[in-house]
Amino acid sequence: MLKVRPLADDDLDALREVPLFSELPRQTMQGLLTGATVRRFGADTLLFNAGDKADRFFVVLAGMVRLFALDEEGQQGVMEIIFPVRSFAEAAMFGSGRYPLNAEAERGTTLVQIEGAGFLRQLRENPQLARDVVASLHQWERRLLKEICQHKFLSPAQRLSAYLLGLTSQENGEASLQLPLSKATIASRIGIEPESLSRALQRLRTIGVTCQGDQVRIADLDSLRRYCRGG
Amino acid sequence: MLKVRPLADDDLDALREVPLFSELPRQTMQGLLTGATVRRFGADTLLFNAGDKADRFFVVLAGMVRLFALDEEGQQGVMEIIFPVRSFAEAAMFGSGRYPLNAEAERGTTLVQIEGAGFLRQLRENPQLARDVVASLHQWERRLLKEICQHKFLSPAQRLSAYLLGLTSQENGEASLQLPLSKATIASRIGIEPESLSRALQRLRTIGVTCQGDQVRIADLDSLRRYCRGG
DNA sequence: CCTGGCGCTTGATTTCCGTCAAGTCGACAT
DNA sequence: ATGTCGACTTGACGGAAATCAAGCGCCAGG
Secondary structure, eight states: OEEEEEOOHHHHHHHTTSHHHHTSOHHHHHHHTTTOEEEEESSOEEEEOTTSBOOEEEEEEESOEEEEEEOTTOOEEEEEEEOSSEEESOGGGTTTOBOSSEEEEOTTOEEEEEEHHHHHHHHHHOHHHHHHHHHHHHHHHHHHHHHHHHHHHOOHHHHHHHHHHTTOOOOSSOEEEEOSSOHHHHHHHHTSOHHHHHHHHHHHHTTTEEEETTEEEESOHHHHHHHHTTO | OEEEEEOOHHHHHHHTTSHHHHTSOHHHHHHHTTTOEEEEESSOEEEEOTTSBOOEEEEEEESOEEEEEEOTTOOEEEEEEEOSSEEESOGGGTTTOBOSSEEEEOTTOEEEEEEHHHHHHHHHHOHHHHHHHHHHHHHHHHHHHHHHHHHHHOOHHHHHHHHHHTTOOOOSSOEEEEOSSOHHHHHHHHTSOHHHHHHHHHHHHTTTEEEETTEEEESOHHHHHHHHTTO
8 A cells, every 4th residue: 555665766856856956966965865765655645734743844756645724623625736746845844843734645646755854954054955945935935925816816716717727838729638636626725615616617618618527628728817817 | 204224233133033033143143234224214105016126125123014916907905914023025035036016115114124135145154044044934834824724714704803813912801902904904904895894893793892993892802713713 | 164085884786605405427336 | 227426517595795885984174
């Protein structure tokens, strides 16, 4: 169910995709990653709970990880989905020293796990690493800020539009894409109920967005962008 | 209208309140703050726009600064209000190098302005400073995360409750407090219309929250907290 | 004193989301 | 085939916020 192995050379290459590591000399990376392990999860697995002591952080190599909050009735609200290749929970090791959210790895996910102690030690001595950490945290900050703006200024249907637009790299014209998550999860991600997602998708049909199963076709990206801005 | 003066010793003491500086030896601070200036604004003043090149950051010594986003119709949405003594915009100098939001200083506000160039130079050489920057960014991240949770899980009236609870330092029992902002600004801050704020305050009367002008009295903090959690 | 503007409240109306309930569809096991 | 389970859709309903419009109290300027 769970396979653990030490870090291989291929993994180092993959890790260079992460902004946190991309600027570092390869040798520094190796020092940083002594003791790091690669884990593959055969089933959905809870990685940590909110409030747990944050003594490690992760990089997603394959699959996905859900970051979610729990209210007191146990209802979970998805805050973020981490896809390859990105790091997460790196911020929690500073300051509070506790994870602010819960994290669950999807079945089939592969993660690199990096111990915090060694990382913090290196951080003290390596100015370049410190700058990369700062830049990485800054990226998170921008992401969260954008999220807040979307919740404050956009209607649910507009948030859905923004989500869809974020799934494609195409610039304009037509686009086809596959939803990477169940609709219920997407609904939670953008802060609405599954029923409302259904109806929001209906409304988007009038501006050329069709959806069958997890296949979405956008007739004209620009008109969807226009809608997203309040057209 | 605008008074500028160099940094005095008193100011250094005040700046030690800021987490970003509190761990640094006094001598390091002085090096960091050569060229920093203190400004007092006699009228509402725009400090920067979203997208401007981020070549400095600020500490609020007195008054307040509004951070806000603008949609394309020019409507502004308040994202955060910075009170003394706190720093802001320190994150923008890294990575993108652009401010993500607009900032306006309220009439009567006093700010310390710190140039980015010298700061970044020191950052490269001073590991302790780097750690403080990381911790400071982490604090922002936690704040933003909390904000997102409130928007996703709380009703407008509950968000108002959370806002009120954040204004007092008392633990339980009764509390009286003064609103530090106009109700229209508070409404924008918590993401609703002014009319809705009025009605939300009405609803809170049933659990012992009364409001006349900018004076708010909370009969029982615990029952307000209970309401905030969904009671 | 009057007047105008501003911040805030109140009322009426519409729209839209959440909720509950029922129904459809496909995958998969029996 | 049959049944069932889960994911999703659809319908009906109630409630709450946005919107539009009007009214009130307060203060500054004439």
